[in-house]
Amino acid sequence: MITAPVSRILAVADLGRSLAFYRDVLGFTTRENVVQSGAARIEFVAGDSAVDSTGERRPRGTAILFFVSDDVTALRHAVIACGGKPSELERVNRIKMRMVEIRDPDGHTLWISRATGLRLASRSSDRL
Numbered sequence: 001m002i003t004a005p006v007s008r009i010l011a012v013a014d015l016g017r018s019l020a021f022y023r024d025v026l027g028f029t030t031r032e033n034v035v036q037s038g039a040a041r042i043e044f045v046a047g048d049s050a051v052d053s054t055g056e057r058r059p060r061g062t063a064i065l066f067f068v069s070d071d072v073t074a075l076r077h078a079v080i081a082c083g084g085k086p087s088e089l090e091r092v093n094r095i096k097m098r099m100v101e102i103r104d105p106d107g108h109t110l111w112i113s114r115a116t117g118l119r120l121a122s123r124s125s126d127r128l
């Protein structure tokens with residue numbers, strides 16, 4: 001489950017394919033062109049680029065999204081069980097942050113981590 005807020009607008013080539021990936025592989029709920037999981041909300045725009053929350057136009061496939069999960073190991077196993085191809089779970093720094101990387105169908109990079117010792121409030125029963 002995602003425990004820290006994320007809100008983005010992403011350009012995608014095929015809206016149906018992106019909605020299916022985030023719903024079926026990552027466990028997000030879908031409504032129209034929006035997916036949501038816990039504190040994360042992503043809106044999709046079909047096209048070569050989209051205006052991001054920073055106000056900048058970003059090309060399709062170039063976004064990096066960082067999610068904090070309360071159980072990155074379980075999340076990684078759930079993604080694999082649904083046909084996703086996450087990276088190996090890695091420790092990335094001195095605070096023992098553990099992270100996994102996933103690429104969505106348009107090439108956007110999804111980093112999902114859990115820093116040990118952090119107390120994260122649970123917000124819903126969504127997979128991510």
